[in-house]
Each structure stands twice: as C-alpha cells, then as structure tokens.
Amino acid sequence: MSEKPNPTRKRLVDAATKLFYAEGIGRVSVDAVAEKAGLTKRTLYYHFKSKDDLIAAYLDGRDQPNLEQMAGWFDAAGGGADKKVEAIFTNLARVARHPKWKGCGFLRTAAELAAMPGHPAVKAGARHKTNFEKWLAGALSDHDVGEAKMLAREIVLLMDGAFSSMLIHHNPDYVTAAGHAAATLVRARMAGKRGA
Amino acid sequence: MSEKPNPTRKRLVDAATKLFYAEGIGRVSVDAVAEKAGLTKRTLYYHFKSKDDLIAAYLDGRDQPNLEQMAGWFDAAGGGADKKVEAIFTNLARVARHPKWKGCGFLRTAAELAAMPGHPAVKAGARHKTNFEKWLAGALSDHDVGEAKMLAREIVLLMDGAFSSMLIHHNPDYVTAAGHAAATLVRARMAGKRGA
DNA sequence: ATGAGTATACCAACTAGTGAATATACAAGC
DNA sequence: GCTTGTATATTCACTAGTTGGTATACTCAT
Structure with missing residues (x-):
C-alpha cells in the first residue's frame, strides 16, 4: 500500500x-x-515505459491538487451554497487572467488525444472530472441543496464550458457569466427546499 | 469581391x-x-505560406457549414424556442455517437494551440464561437424570448461544456443533460414574458 | 516566351525509443 | 576489513524515421 x-x-x-x-x-x-x-x-x-505513460502520470498527479483547490475555494467562501459555488468561478476567472494560465490540462489533453479514445491519459482525465462531479454533488447535498446530482452535472457542464470559452476568447467575462448561471441554478434548488 | x-x-x-x-x-x-x-x-x-496558414484556412472553412447545421436543427424542430434549443443538443448527442465524431474542431484546435494565443486559427475559432452566439441571440429574440443575449451566452457555455464532457467521457448523457438545462433556462425567460 | 502551377529531390533539425556500459548501494562470505 | 555478488539507477551514443520547409526544374495554356 x-x-x-x-x-x-x-x-x-x-x-x-x-x-x-x-x-x-x-x-x-x-x-x-x-x-x-x-x-x-x-x-x-x-x-x-513510454511517453504515453509519462503523460498519464502527469494527469494522475494533477487530480488531487486540482480537487483540493476547488474545495478550498468552495469552503473559504462565505454565504450559502449558491455563493460558495459562484466563488469557485470567481476564483477561476481570477487565476485565468494570469498569462501562464492555459486552460484545463485534462480537457486540453483529451482534445489532443481525441483520436486515441482509450489512451490512459484520457481515462485519467475522465476520472478526474467524475471525481469533481461527485465531490460537488456531495458538497451541495451537505448544504441541503435539492437534486444535488443533477445540479452538480449542470455546474460541471458550465465549468467545462467556461474553461473552453476562456481558452478560445481569452475573456474572463465568460467565466463570470458561467458563475452567475451556476449560482442561479443552485438558488432555484435552495428556494425549492425553502418553499416546501 | x-x-x-x-x-x-x-x-x-x-x-x-x-x-x-x-x-x-x-x-x-x-x-x-x-x-x-x-x-x-x-x-x-x-x-x-505555412502549415499555420493551412490550419487557419481549415477552420475558416468550417465556420459557415457549422452555423448552418446548427440553424438547420433549430429551424427544423417543432415547438417553442425551448424545444428548438433542446433540438440542437439532441441532434448533437446523436451525431456525437458516431465513431468519427471527435469533438468541436474549433475547441480542439484552441486547446492544441493554447501556447500560441495570437495564432490565426485560434482567432478563427473565436470568431466562429462569437458568430454562433450572435446567431443564437438573434434567433431567441425572434422567438420573443427575453434577455436573449445573456441567455445565448449561457447556452453557448452549456454547449461548449457538452462538447468537452462528451469528448472526455464518450457519454452522450452529458450532452442530453446540457440540452435539458438549456431548455429550462429558455423556458424561464419565456415564462417571464408570458407572465408579464 | 512567359508566368502560373506542379513535380522531383533534397535538407537540417528533430522525434521516440534502445543497446551497452557504467555508477551506486548494500549485503554475504571470509 | 576486504572482496565479491547483485539489483537499482544513471549515462553516452546511437538508430531509424519524420518533420516543416525549400532549391530547382519542368509543363502547358495563353
């Protein structure tokens, strides 16, 4: 072990x-x-044993640190679950301004290796995205947000869209807009709880 | 000319x-x-004059056909604006099952050229994404949906997220979920109009 | 015969991967 | 204390193939 x-x-x-x-x-x-x-x-x-092996090791090594950064942003933010989710995007918009920021390494690798769907690095990327989605669903559930799984998936879609749009436009407004949309989706489920 | x-x-x-x-x-x-x-x-x-030049020509040539395909799916679908938007995602989920489907060429190229932000091909990709967003905002506005510009951007984010998630997971459920979320966002704005 | 378009042949640089030798560490035998 | 054996770890030098790009010459319609 x-x-x-x-x-x-x-x-x-x-x-x-x-x-x-x-x-x-x-x-x-x-x-x-x-x-x-x-x-x-x-x-x-x-x-x-090969370059492909090294690429997979690179992405495997990024899984935990990335999750911890997201969780850190979520936990550090004040307010309800909606504000905590939005904080992830706000922080993302901030770091994405840095000239060294080059998008999401997992998504970029999947894009480069699109012709090799079984590649271990693509699998590592899929694993990471699944881990993030599961963590998010759990965190939302802990904050008594309804339909946490479906909501987590929608937020993941907005986040990957934000990564992609930011990469192609170099304009953080897309990340901010995604954060707004995500917060609205969370609030709808919080209100649903509250209203019941 | x-x-x-x-x-x-x-x-x-x-x-x-x-x-x-x-x-x-x-x-x-x-x-x-x-x-x-x-x-x-x-x-x-x-x-x-160079390979880079050829890459840019490749993406420039995909702009119009891609827009026409999206618009075709939107126009051909029955129902209100929500159903028409969802139809884009439904069709996307369908074609994405084909083994030759390898994601969005514009996003994949931007990912590959992330280290060269000024590259003409990345600019061509950004232009295409902007064209799509503008077309969508116009189409939504034509169907009397409120806040068309903001809504169009949210849908674009969901769509790019769907492209990315589908590429990394090879699971069309992500595209379907994005379509659902997009339709819900449209309905919220249609209801807003209707309720006023 | 001129000029746009196409072909042959080539280059220097770079690529992933390997064969064979070497260095280091540590333990066993005496 | 010294030697020897062995597994791990590292280096040098190399292969065989590919890369983007080019110098030069040819073809053929006007």
Missing part, C-alpha cells in the same frame, strides 16, 4: 507537468522533459 | 479538414495532407 517516494520519478513528473501544461503534450519532446528535470532521456525511459 | 474557386486549393483544404479533424493538427504532417489531396507538398506550399 505504501508508495516509495522515488524523488527522481517525482522530478520527472514535475518537469513534465510544467512543460506539458505550458506547451501541450504534442509540442514537448521527451528530451525536453528530461533536460528540464536535469536528467537524461535514458533515465526517463527507465522510470516510464 | 468574387473569389476564384481554385479547385486545387479547395482540394487541399478539404484534405486538411478531414485529416486535421480526425487526427488533430499536431499529428498530421503537411506531407500527409498533400498526399491525401493527390498533390505534392511543394504544391501545397505554393498555395499556403
């Missing part, structure tokens, strides 16, 4: 994370990853 | 369209495009 930390492997995944996210997986060579990690390509191939 | 049809150029763009959409722009060489068109690479470089 206990994983060896293996600092060399971690260095490689860290380097891959920075480069793959910044440039896209197809535009980054394994030589570039190895060099960024201060190692040779042959060492990389000792720890990963 | 009048464009020469230039069948050779069209053949190249057609070949590029099929290959770029099916495989992704980074995974298709200009040699492959030329071969698919039954021409040599040198001829390709006579008509396009």
Whole structure:
C-alpha cells in the first residue's frame, strides 16, 4: 500500500507537468522533459515505459491538487451554497487572467488525444472530472441543496464550458457569466427546499 | 469581391479538414495532407505560406457549414424556442455517437494551440464561437424570448461544456443533460414574458 | 516566351525509443 | 576489513524515421 517516494520519478513528473501544461503534450519532446528535470532521456525511459505513460502520470498527479483547490475555494467562501459555488468561478476567472494560465490540462489533453479514445491519459482525465462531479454533488447535498446530482452535472457542464470559452476568447467575462448561471441554478434548488 | 474557386486549393483544404479533424493538427504532417489531396507538398506550399496558414484556412472553412447545421436543427424542430434549443443538443448527442465524431474542431484546435494565443486559427475559432452566439441571440429574440443575449451566452457555455464532457467521457448523457438545462433556462425567460 | 502551377529531390533539425556500459548501494562470505 | 555478488539507477551514443520547409526544374495554356 505504501508508495516509495522515488524523488527522481517525482522530478520527472514535475518537469513534465510544467512543460506539458505550458506547451501541450504534442509540442514537448521527451528530451525536453528530461533536460528540464536535469536528467537524461535514458533515465526517463527507465522510470516510464513510454511517453504515453509519462503523460498519464502527469494527469494522475494533477487530480488531487486540482480537487483540493476547488474545495478550498468552495469552503473559504462565505454565504450559502449558491455563493460558495459562484466563488469557485470567481476564483477561476481570477487565476485565468494570469498569462501562464492555459486552460484545463485534462480537457486540453483529451482534445489532443481525441483520436486515441482509450489512451490512459484520457481515462485519467475522465476520472478526474467524475471525481469533481461527485465531490460537488456531495458538497451541495451537505448544504441541503435539492437534486444535488443533477445540479452538480449542470455546474460541471458550465465549468467545462467556461474553461473552453476562456481558452478560445481569452475573456474572463465568460467565466463570470458561467458563475452567475451556476449560482442561479443552485438558488432555484435552495428556494425549492425553502418553499416546501 | 468574387473569389476564384481554385479547385486545387479547395482540394487541399478539404484534405486538411478531414485529416486535421480526425487526427488533430499536431499529428498530421503537411506531407500527409498533400498526399491525401493527390498533390505534392511543394504544391501545397505554393498555395499556403505555412502549415499555420493551412490550419487557419481549415477552420475558416468550417465556420459557415457549422452555423448552418446548427440553424438547420433549430429551424427544423417543432415547438417553442425551448424545444428548438433542446433540438440542437439532441441532434448533437446523436451525431456525437458516431465513431468519427471527435469533438468541436474549433475547441480542439484552441486547446492544441493554447501556447500560441495570437495564432490565426485560434482567432478563427473565436470568431466562429462569437458568430454562433450572435446567431443564437438573434434567433431567441425572434422567438420573443427575453434577455436573449445573456441567455445565448449561457447556452453557448452549456454547449461548449457538452462538447468537452462528451469528448472526455464518450457519454452522450452529458450532452442530453446540457440540452435539458438549456431548455429550462429558455423556458424561464419565456415564462417571464408570458407572465408579464 | 512567359508566368502560373506542379513535380522531383533534397535538407537540417528533430522525434521516440534502445543497446551497452557504467555508477551506486548494500549485503554475504571470509 | 576486504572482496565479491547483485539489483537499482544513471549515462553516452546511437538508430531509424519524420518533420516543416525549400532549391530547382519542368509543363502547358495563353
């Protein structure tokens, strides 16, 4: 059950994370990853059986940190569930202004690998999105919002739409609009509870 | 104003369209495009100054056909504006089941070129998405739906979310759920009109 | 014979992946 | 304390193929 930390492997995944996210997986060579990690390509191939394997490790490594960031934004926000949901989008709009922001790494990888539907990295992306949807449904349910599962899915759709629109337009207004729509959807279910 | 049809150029763009959409722009060489068109690479470089130029031509060529398909689905559907909007998503869910479907070419290209924000192909994608949003706002307004602009943007967000979720999960339920949510949003504005 | 369009042949750079040698760590035998 | 054995970890040098782009020459209608 206990994983060896293996600092060399971690260095490689860290380097891959920075480069793959910044440039896209197809535009980054394994030589570039190895060099960024201060190692040779042959060492990389000792720890990963192929570039595809490294890509999957990159996305697997982003699952938990991403979920924690979303949950952190949700928890830190004041107000009801509607405000907490909207806070996720507000924070997203803020970080998306940074020039280094390049969209959602999971979605971008799925887009690049669209021709390889069974690719382990695409599966890792699907897993992450499912994890996020489940966490959100649970969080909404904990705040006594009705129809939490259906609502969580709608919010996920708005969020992935926000990622995509922001990436193509470079205009945070789309993210803000998605946050507004999401908050409205939450309020409708809160009012439903309240009115009953 | 009048464009020469230039069948050779069209053949190249057609070949590029099929290959770029099916495989992704980074995974298709200009040699492959030329071969698919039954021409040599040198001829390709006579008509396009670079691969980037060809990519932009590919997306520019998809703008009108895509808009017409969406408008066709909207117009052909019976019922009110809510049903017409939902019909777009229903048709999208249907075609997305086809194994050749690989998501939205505009979004996938923006994802692949995220590191090159000023790239002409990304601009072409942004233009297309804006055109769609404007068309939708006009169509909703024509059907006496209130707050058409804000509503159109929310629907666009749901649609891009549907494209992304479908691409990563390969599950049309996400597209159907987005259609439901979109129809509900439209109905809220129709009811608002009706109630006044 | 001129110029738009097409073809052959080529280039230098880069790509994912590998073979063989080497370095390091640690334990066993004596 | 020293040697030897063995598994892990790392490097250098290389392959075989692909990439975007180009120099040059040819074709053919006007």
